[in-house]
Amino acid sequence: MDNKRIDIIVPCYNEEQNIEVLYEAVQAVETQIAQSGEYRDSYDFSYIFIDDGSTDGTLEQIKRIADRGAEELTAVKYISFSRNFGKEAAIFAGLKASVKGTKGGRPADLAVLIDADLQHPPQLIEEMLKKMEETDCDSVAARRVSRKGEPKIRSAFARLFYKLMNRYCEIEIVDGAVDFRLMAHRMVKAIAEMPETQRFSKGIFAWVGFDTEWIEFENVKRLSGESKWTVWSLTKYAIDGFIDFADSPLKFAGAFGGIIAAGSALYFIIEIIKTIVMGKDTPGYASTICLILFFGGVIIAILGLIGEYIGRMYLETKGRPVYVEKESNIEE
Ligand code: UDP
Ligand code: MG
Numbered sequence: 016m017d018n019k020r021i022d023i024i025v026p027c028y029n030e031e032q033n034i035e036v037l038y039e040a041v042q043a044v045e046t047q048i049a050q051s052g053e054y055r056d057s058y059d060f061s062y063i064f065i066d067d068g069s070t071d072g073t074l075e076q077i078k079r080i081a082d083r084g085a086e087e088l089t090a091v092k093y094i095s096f097s098r099n100f101g102k103e104a105a106i107f108a109g110l111k112a113s114v115k116g117t118k119g120g121r122p123a124d125l126a127v128l129i130d131a132d133l134q135h136p137p138q139l140i141e142e143m144l145k146k147m148e149e150t151d152c153d154s155v156a157a158r159r160v161s162r163k164g165e166p167k168i169r170s171a172f173a174r175l176f177y178k179l180m181n182r183y184c185e186i187e188i189v190d191g192a193v194d195f196r197l198m199a200h201r202m203v204k205a206i207a208e209m210p211e212t213q214r215f216s217k218g219i220f221a222w223v224g225f226d227t228e229w230i231e232f233e234n235v236k237r238l239s240g241e242s243k244w245t246v247w248s249l250t251k252y253a254i255d256g257f258i259d260f261a262d263s264p265l266k267f268a269g270a271f272g273g274i275i276a277a278g279s280a281l282y283f284i285i286e287i288i289k290t291i292v293m294g295k296d297t298p299g300y301a302s303t304i305c306l307i308l309f310f311g312g313v314i315i316a317i318l319g320l321i322g323e324y325i326g327r328m329y330l331e332t333k334g335r336p337v338y339v340e341k342e343s344n345i346e347e
Pocket of ligand 2: 130237242
């Protein structure tokens, strides 16, 4: 029987009401596992909270939990950002800290990524560990099977997104996959070493590979506070995710250009033959204008598309850090 260390990584942005509840719920899971006697290994939980530039009392709450952890002999580490850098940055910081090791330098054997708002039921961690013991996989990820309580239009767009993504990107993203997963150290390490600054975790998890098992759960409403997503930010997230993992739009643009060029060549030949055989006919003013406007539009749209990629290259080449740390209780 091995004693395995698990880092529970929690990205938090304005979650002051939820942190303590989450901590207690996960602690209860640890106790439950220890008492059940159904597991091959024994597990020792520690926590890494990432305060993503919250403007409420989130950091104070985390510090309270850290003090409480000290009494309960549970390591509770935190990293607080200098401003809100987004969930992707928070996830990255948490995984990096886990790989570096927060407790006496030895990295954790496993890491669990979980939302602070209790939309990811902590009891599922038991199921995840069981599955990992049974199958010896590298990762167990959760998948929402219902989108109950979510606006219909959001579900429809989400489905469209997964369809496009899986069709045009080389990676497979599972519909309903959420950022709630258990990962072995080697997978965490692979992810933490990916240098890109514009990060799309759903894609990265799939890209790094490793054996992943899926468990399903029903959608749960967040405990307190509101979702940080707006229609606009979700749309932007979807486009970013797509562009991060697909270059097919560029290939389409190229193919489209090729088809037009071939068509024009054919049309050109037909016109020459017609002129030789039948002489000149009256010029078509309206059709000329239409064609000019149409292709003007297409060219500008494709330039914009190329711009999207160049813009990302520009940001990527700057090599700015993904986040800036303001304070932390993790010793260097
Ligand atoms: N989150 C974060 N930074 C952000 C936005 C969200 O760390 O800029 C965290 C948030 O505190 C929560 C998780 O990411 O723990 C999921 O966020 P949210 O509940 O808003 O997303 P949803 O569940 O609606 O997809
Ligand atoms: Mg949520």
